Amino acid sequence: MEEKCPICHQIGEKVKNITVKHLVLDDIAEEINSEDIHYLCMNENCNIVYYNLNNESLIDKKKVKVPIWFKKDANPKYVCYCSKVTEEQIINAVIVQGAKNMKDIVNLTGAMKNGRCILNNPLGKCCGPIIVETIKKALGTIG
Ligand SMILES: [Zn+2]
Known part of the structure; x- marks a missing residue:
């Protein structure tokens, strides 16, 4: 099909x-x-x-009850839906607070603390890979 x-x-x-x-x-x-x-x-x-x-x-x-992060004009852009952590919060944690990796992000933002991705994430999948991508993107902007 x-x-x-x-x-x-x-x-x-x-x-x-x-x-x-x-x-x-x-x-x-x-x-x-x-x-x-x-x-x-x-x-x-x-x-x-x-x-x-x-x-x-x-x-x-x-x-749909939540904004879909990758859709145009999604607001807010959640990356971690379980803990309601946005793309902006992750980028700020990297740029302002010096986060370098997943562990820093978890500590600073509380992302991935209530893993109910099958219910909360629009794909039903863990947000981890998208957090990693967002960290890389933010690190890229500070060189
Ligand atoms: Zn379509």
Whole structure:
């Protein structure tokens, strides 16, 4: 089966139903059943967050309880959804407080302290790799 977002036609990432149910508005969550297979649209410019190819249901940004960090105009841009740590906080920890690695970020921001990524992260995955990426990006800006 094609995994492309029906709106922007980019390939999405498969996400577990438990994650989708937890993050969408309650009335939509009620309609999700166990056979549904949801994908997260990874295109920053597309308004669709989750799509389900079995019944062609589309869940856009307005129907999701949290901003999706990589989507254009996400505010705030959470990197760690469990501890509500934003990209800005991580960048500040690196630039202002001198954090150099994951351990520093965990100590300074409290990121990754309540690992419930399967429920809280829009992909249902641990935010660790994205924290690492954000640290690298911030370190890059200070040379
Ligand atoms: Zn899309």
